[in-house]
Amino acid sequence: MDFRDKIVIVTGASSGIGWVTAEAFARRGAVVVAVARREKQLQALIEGCRQHSPRSIYIAGDLGRREFAERIIDQTIESFGRIDVLVNNAAISKHKQIYHLSVEEAERVISVNFLSCVWTSFAAIPHMLRQDEAAIVNVSSFAGLVVAPREAIYGASKAAMSAFTEGLWSDLEGSGIHAALVIPGAIDTEIWDKLDEPAAFKGKKTPPEDVAEAIVEVVEQKRYEVIVPRRKLDLLAARLLRLFAPVLLRMGMRRMDPVPAEIVSKARERAERGKRLGDLGEG
Numbered sequence: 001m002d003f004r005d006k007i008v009i010v011t012g013a014s015s016g017i018g019w020v021t022a023e024a025f026a027r028r029g030a031v032v033v034a035v036a037r038r039e040k041q042l043q044a045l046i047e048g049c050r051q052h053s054p055r056s057i058y059i060a061g062d063l064g065r066r067e068f069a070e071r072i073i074d075q076t077i078e079s080f081g082r083i084d085v086l087v088n089n090a091a092i093s094k095h096k097q098i099y100h101l102s103v104e105e106a107e108r109v110i111s112v113n114f115l116s117c118v119w120t121s122f123a124a125i126p127h128m129l130r131q132d133e134a135a136i137v138n139v140s141s142f143a144g145l146v147v148a149p150r151e152a153i154y155g156a157s158k159a160a161m162s163a164f165t166e167g168l169w170s171d172l173e174g175s176g177i178h179a180a181l182v183i184p185g186a187i188d189t190e191i192w193d194k195l196d197e198p199a200a201f202k203g204k205k206t207p208p209e210d211v212a213e214a215i216v217e218v219v220e221q222k223r224y225e226v227i228v229p230r231r232k233l234d235l236l237a238a239r240l241l242r243l244f245a246p247v248l249l250r251m252g253m254r255r256m257d258p259v260p261a262e263i264v265s266k267a268r269e270r271a272e273r274g275k276r277l278g279d280l281g282e283g
């Protein structure tokens with residue numbers, strides 16, 4: 001795909017992977033529609049994008065709300081008449097012991113990380129069908145393939161996104177709309193500063209530019225799936241264990257970040273006082 005004057009929506013563009021992805025498309029001449037909640041960051045991003053692609057815009061709002069997710073698509077169509085690439089990248093982390101997580105927090109993660117990509121895709125597909133070609137790229141996570149401790153809900157949101165994308169890829173056959181999945185491992189972005197509880201992972205993180213490159217590549221080359229980093233022994237080992245020795249993988253995960261006995265006993269005490277999960281109050 002020649003990206004000049006193509007209309008590319010990037011959600012979660014106010015930082016990290018989304019930011020560098022928006023820049024990567026703008027540098028190729030694409031008109032970027034950058035989406036996130038933090039308006040100041042979006043303004044700064046779009047200022048930079050406009051040096052390459054003067055028609056680029058941002059739309060600020062909360063993707064945890066279906067009305068906003070649909071509005072992004074409507075507004076893009078009103079402004080530009082088409083959508084060539086939709087990159088669903090926005091997400092929030094949720095790294096917490098299940099005892100500390102409320103059902104409301106869990107629902108919020110599913111809405112922002114998974115349902116938002118369903119809402120934007122459902123709204124975008126009818127418009128994309130009127131064009132010769134288009135692409136939907138969903139940015140999932142390795143946590144959707146191998147779920148680490150404290151990642152039950154985050155992992156579930158990403159596994160759902162991966163399954164949804166696989167289904168889209170099949171169902172969109174013959175439509176000219178290409179569905180693709182980019183699966184980042186540990187990437188060096190501010191998402192790591194937003195974790196609720198400390199991460200057990202202490203390894204090296206990959207620059208977000210590598211993910212942006214993969215996002216551009218899956219569109220350009222109509223590839224279905226890219227894992228970033230591409231050649232990493234521990235990710236490969238985890239995938240092989242998942243396939244051939246899932247028990248070993250789960251045991252390894254438990255050992256990597258064991259649940260302290262104190263956490264379970266405190267959760268039991270709260271349960272005996274009739275508390276719901278996530279209610280850590282003293283009363």
Ligand SMILES: NC(=O)c1ccc[n+]([C@@H]2O[C@H](COP(=O)([O-])OP(=O)(O)OC[C@H]3O[C@@H](n4cnc5c(N)ncnc54)[C@H](OP(=O)(O)O)[C@@H]3O)[C@@H](O)[C@H]2O)c1
Nearest residue numbers: 012014015016017036037038063090091141186187189191
């Ligand atoms: N970094 C990693 O190690 C890693 C690993 C695997 C997968 N990923 C995935 O990569 C994607 C990008 O993450 P990142 O690492 O670049 O993290 P990030 O810097 O924290 O970016 C997350 C983006 O999502 C936006 N966002 C969050 N909640 C939103 C909401 N309710 N409405 C609209 N936008 C919202 C944030 O902007 P606002 O706060 O301004 O709304 C931000 O722009 C995510 O899907 C993440 O799950 C990252």
